[in-house]
Amino acid sequence: MSNGRPTPAPRRPRVGPLVAGLAVLIPLGYAGWLAWDATGGGSASEDDAKRPAAGAAPTHPAARAGARPLAGKTVVIDPGHNPRNRDHTAEIARAVQAGKGHKACDTTGTSTDAGYAEAAFTLDVAHRMRSLLEERGAKVTLTHDADRPFGPCVDERARIGNAAHADAAVSVHADGSAVGNRGFHVILPAAVKQDGADTSSIVGPSRVLGEGIAGEFERATGSRRANYIAAGSGLNVRDDLGGLNLSTVPKVFIECGNMRDPKDAAELIEAKWRQKAARGIADGITDFLAR
Numbered sequence: 652m653s654n655g656r657p658t659p660a661p662r663r664p665r666v667g668p669l670v671a672g673l674a675v676l677i678p679l680g681y682a683g684w685l686a687w688d689a690t691g692g693g694s695a696s697e698d699d700a701k702r703p704a705a706g707a708a709p710t711h712p713a714a715r716a717g718a719r720p721l722a723g724k725t726v727v728i729d730p731g732h733n734p735r736n737r738d739h740t741a742e743i744a745r746a747v748q749a750g751k752g753h754k755a756c757d758t759t760g761t762s763t764d765a766g767y768a769e770a771a772f773t774l775d776v777a778h779r780m781r782s783l784l785e786e787r788g789a790k791v792t793l794t795h796d797a798d799r800p801f802g803p804c805v806d807e808r809a810r811i812g813n814a815a816h817a818d819a820a821v822s823v824h825a826d827g828s829a830v831g832n833r834g835f836h837v838i839l840p841a842a843v844k845q846d847g848a849d850t851s852s853i854v855g856p857s858r859v860l861g862e863g864i865a866g867e868f869e870r871a872t873g874s875r876r877a878n879y880i881a882a883g884s885g886l887n888v889r890d891d892l893g894g895l896n897l898s899t900v901p902k903v904f905i906e907c908g909n910m911r912d913p914k915d916a917a918e919l920i921e922a923k924w925r926q927k928a929a930r931g932i933a934d935g936i937t938d939f940l941a942r
């Protein structure tokens with residue numbers, strides 16, 4: 652579904668005192684980041700030939716400074732679906748409260764034409780994200796690690812983030828859309844207040860998180876924002892996802908590409924591309940948490 656280009660929420664003000672040393676270090680850090688940005692960035696209007704060769708890009712500048720910028724922060728990564736869901740179709744079809752009506756506990760997810768499953772993709776990207784975020788000092792929890800026969804259900808996926816008091820939560824997916832539909836998009840929570848859900852406190856920060864992830868994902872992978880949803884903005888607001896409706900911590904989904912499109916699929920199956928994807932998402936989380 653297409654919601655047009657959403658109105659950006661105001662950014663939260665930067666807080667905290669700046670000591671003299673930091674006042675020197677921060678501009679230097681930004682200068683480095685911007686210099687790299689100029690060589691590695693790219694806008695959606697550029698030709699493919701001009702797009703960044705996003706490969707050996709450096710570590711996020713906040714981490715490169717030698718500090719552990721995410722120390723004291725908790726990140727919950729939610730790998731969409733579960734490789735074993737396909738063997739438990741009855742269990743995952745059970746209806747659960749999703750904050751705006753009921754939804755199936757979980758779904759099997761999609762796959763490429765050649766049979767590479769979305770659930771395998773999401774778990775692989777989650778592992779790569781975990782490594783990057785832990786290097787930066789974060790405490791990382793996965794909602795599952797293929798260590799259970801199916802699920803978790805979407806309501807439990809949200810509750811795991813809430814119980815962890817996550818500073819940020821990201822659900823990783825890849826889409827199953829028509830051939831020719833290409834690119835990534837980030838899904839943001841809508842304002843929902845019913846059936847035990849209340850997203851009022853997370854709509855704003857989740858948008859900031861999602862905008863950051865979209866920008867860094869674009870930079871790291873060279874992928875375009877999806878050409879088939881949300882008017883090309885790469886940011887889609889939804890009120891029908893239990894994993895967002897029931898969250899009390901800043902949370903977004905990312906659909907990293909379209910597994911049913913052969914060109915997107917050719918990227919999704921590449922380990923090198925998945926590393927870029929993981930880095931883009933981790934950089935977006937770092938931008939959000941290390942501000």
Ligand SMILES: [Zn+2]
Pocket residue numbers: 731732760761769823824825826
């Ligand atoms: Zn999915």
